[in-house]
Amino acid sequence: METDFLIVGQGLAGTVLSFRLMQLGQRVVVFDTPDQNKSSRVAAGLYNPITGNQMVKTWNADRLFPEIVPTYRQLEQLLGKLFLVEKKIYRPFLSIEEQNEWMGKSAEPEFQGYFEQVFQQPVYAEVNNPFGGIMLSNSGYLDIPTLLDGYQEYLLQRGSMRLEKLVEEELEFGNEYSVKYRDIKAKAIVLCNGLGAMGSKLFDAYPFAPVKGEIIDLTQSFSPEEIINRGVFRITLAKGKQRVGSTYSWHDLDEGPTDRAKNEIMEKLEKLVPETVDKIVHHRFGIRPATKDRKPILGKHPDIEGVYMFNGFGAKGVSLIPYFSKVMCAWMLAGVEPEKEVNLLRWSKT
Known part of the structure; x- marks a missing residue:
């Protein structure tokens, strides 16, 4: 089997990047293991132009935000599903x-x-x-699980999806195609597998600083149409539920939700919306592939031709990935190298 790109990981990064590549006439094969925990699937999916305690404009907002709605609307049209909620x-x-x-x-x-x-x-x-x-x-939010499930089904129908772990030791490089993996010959491979890339042997080290985040779904009688956001965000969902979060922990990276994070969320919610919580429905966690400088990683292997990385989007992946997937495609297809601020080469000295 011949293809253009092997994509490792079908989280939000791998989904949008492979979609971009196919829009440009490229063939893809995506490898993914859906049984593993994914930060994409437990993320709230919020996109917000004014962020942080100081209420500042999101980094690169003027470039990022024009790409958000068109990209996800195109995916909705392709998949016949709705998952972008403008709020x-x-x-x-x-x-x-x-x-x-x-x-x-x-x-x-x-x-x-x-x-x-x-x-x-x-x-x-x-x-x-x-x-x-x-x-x-x-602003608004993305129902990421609905997008990922719909896109996985689409790839399977096309024969462009392998629901298995890619074993790096079986990769071969330097033949008539840059990359060979078992029965597949490809021009390039792109790692989009979040924290799974930390164990990769294709690059010596990744400048990751993983962040654990936890969110809670609960019920309160106050159900505004708008998202309320200060200290925590509060999104009104269907069936009278609200989603509240998120915590950010760089120290506790253990698997599983914690009472500490639950108490933190509930205390901040009490300050924001001092109303009785009727019931806690779900408490979930995810570990995000953030970086030390909180910027994404667009990387090209310095020695092996056809090996790339598209990763490190952290908590703002919904807003970052549509724009930077275009940047990544321009690099891989036309040789237009991205700016140093997001280029893996910024870490070359370390």
């Missing part, structure tokens, strides 16, 4: 000073298109927002 995000102000700062920012051109309105008075009686807040636009 406004309400972020309460913590002080009158913050309110005043955003009243000034609202007139600046760089923030246009990312918010709908700045409120100087409380918007919701159920939310702790005495200083008002800002209603963000160009």
Whole structure:
């Protein structure tokens, strides 16, 4: 069997990158082991243009955000499924000073298109927002499991999916095709397998700094259409449920949810929406393939032709991957090397 690209991992990175490649007329074979824990499947899938405690514009937002909705809508059309939910995000102000700062920012051109309105008075009686807040636009969330399941079915129908672990020791390089694996000859191989890449022998080391995140699905009577986000995010789901999270731990990377994270989420929720929680429905965790500088890794092996890496997207994969999958395709197909900020070569000295 001959193909153009072997893709290792069908999380969000492998899904979108292989989709891009096929759009450009390339053949792909994707290897994945769906029984293993994947950070993609337990992520909330939020995309948010104003982030962090300081409420700053997301890194590279002007390049990233124009690609988000078109990419996932194209995938919806291909698969005949709906998984992108465009939702406004309400972020309460913590002080009158913050309110005043955003009243000034609202007139600046760089923030246009990312918010709908700045409120100087409380918007919701159920939310702790005495200083008002800002209603963000160009935001929402992705139902990642529905996307991954639908895309896996699509690849299987095309004969482009192998539900098995790729054994690196069986890879051969340097024949008439750059890569040979068992019955498959390919021009290149791309590692998109998240933390699974940390055990790879194709690269000496990965600059990963894994982050464990936990989320909780619960029920409260307050069910706004908008996402509420400050300290924690709170998304209204179907059937009266809300999703709340997320924690970020660089130290506790053990498998399984923890009481510590549960208590942290519930305490922050109490500060944001001081309303009785009727029931906790699910408590889940995922370990994200983040990097030390919190930037993705677009990598090319320095010595072996046709070996690439597309990885390290962390908690913001939903917003990062659509744009950088285009950058990665331009590199692999046209030799347009990405900027140093996301290039694996930035770690060459270490």
